[in-house]
Amino acid sequence: MMRKVLVTLAIIGFAFALLPMVFEAGTPDAPGGLASAYLEKSPQDFATANVVTAIVVSYRGFDTLGEVAVLFAATAGVGALLTRKRLGLTEPDAPKTPSTEILYTATNLLTSLLVMFGVYIFIHGHLTPGGGFQGGVVIATAVLLNLLASPGSHVAHSVMSAVESLSGAFYVGLGLLGAFLAWGFLDPRVLPIGKIGALVSAGSIPLIYSVIGLKVGAELSAILDALKGDRE
Amino acid sequence: MLIDLIILACGIAMALAAIGAVVTRSLLVSIILSGGVSLIASLVFLLMGAPDVAMTEAAIGSGLTTVVYLYALSRSKQADNEDSEERVENPSKETGVQP
Numbered sequence: 001m002m003r004k005v006l007v008t009l010a011i012i013g014f015a016f017a018l019l020p021m022v023f024e025a026g027t028p029d030a031p032g033g034l035a036s037a038y039l040e041k042s043p044q045d046f047a048t049a050n051v052v053t054a055i056v057v058s059y060r061g062f063d064t065l066g067e068v069a070v071l072f073a074a075t076a077g078v079g080a081l082l083t084r085k086r087l088g089l090t091e092p093d094a095p096k097t098p099s100t101e102i103l104y105t106a107t108n109l110l111t112s113l114l115v116m117f118g119v120y121i122f123i124h125g126h127l128t129p130g131g132g133f134q135g136g137v138v139i140a141t142a143v144l145l146n147l148l149a150s151p152g153s154h155v156a157h158s159v160m161s162a163v164e165s166l167s168g169a170f171y172v173g174l175g176l177l178g179a180f181l182a183w184g185f186l187d188p189r190v191l192p193i194g195k196i197g198a199l200v201s202a203g204s205i206p207l208i209y210s211v212i213g214l215k216v217g218a219e220l221s222a223i224l225d226a227l228k229g230d231r232e
Numbered sequence: 233m234l235i236d237l238i239i240l241a242c243g244i245a246m247a248l249a250a251i252g253a254v255v256t257r258s259l260l261v262s263i264i265l266s267g268g269v270s271l272i273a274s275l276v277f278l279l280m281g282a283p284d285v286a287m288t289e290a291a292i293g294s295g296l297t298t299v300v301y302l303y304a305l306s307r308s309k310q311a312d313n314e315d316s317e318e319r320v321e322n323p324s325k326e327t328g329v330q331p
Contacts, residue, residue: 129283
């Protein structure tokens with residue numbers, strides 16, 4: 001009882017402490033200094049139609065490399081922990097109930113569309129909203145549908161780890177190329193930046209986002225497969 | 233003005249769904265409600281003009297996270313069942329309880 005009263009008091013205290021922020025909240029009329037610098041410079045510097053991508057991949061590219069590394073570490077951890085031995089399951093599970101006809105048919109129809117949509121999202125990352133992370137998650141969704149539709153199936157781990165490590169190496173390689181041929185590590189101007197709005201433009205940003213998309217897709221598919229829990 | 237009202241309604245719905253997710257006794261309902269919170273949040277991001285964030289929130293927050301929670305829930309239920317089966321088979325193994 002005493003604890004509940006204290007918790008309630010603490011919540012009320014936080015509410016009063018944060019109350020001034022409520023009145024300050026709102027949409028600013030003009031972007032701040034750094035934001036307007038990005039908005040003005042990124043079309044000239046990198047010819048990206050989507051400013052968010054220019055910030056994520058080039059201005060703040062090192063952060064993105066760190067994020068990808070974190071995701072890789074998380075995948076490795078999940079893969080190491082969630083094996084059948086660790087979960088204490090010695091014999092294979094009882095035969096799984098097959099999926100329904102509706103799910104099976106819908107999966108067959110949707111898989112190719114979902115993969116295509118994911119690839120579209122990350123290839124057009126420099127033109128339209130979205131990018132490697134979102135596209136990778138959409139691809140992982142297609143893998144999830146397939147895992148649900150045929151419960152006994154598995155993701156091909158050799159293919160996944162090959163895609164994952166090759167795209168990671170390609171990403172770091174492009175970054176190093178930027179350090180040697182352009183203005184700095186992960187600078188996308190190793191390739192001609194081209195005309196704004198074209199599919200082949202913005203230097204190496206489409207390439208970087210494509211490898212990020214493949215990497216994220218492979219990693220999340222591996223996590224989903226490990227979470228099924230019947231891996232050797 | 234209309235967009236402000238929609239965002240306000242979304243905020244209220246999010247708060248209600250979040251409170252429901254905490255209060256409800258069923259873990260399944262709780263997981264689904266927290267996925268719903270993310271889905272409404274992605275709508276709010278879209279209305280506020282941040283489609284990148286909205287896509288991420290919709291795909292990861294309401295899609296993948298919900299699936300991960302559901303897998304974890306089914307896994308913990310399996311572990312529960314195995315535990316109780318063991319307990320029925322040899323009850324003396326359990327500490328502190330004498331048959």
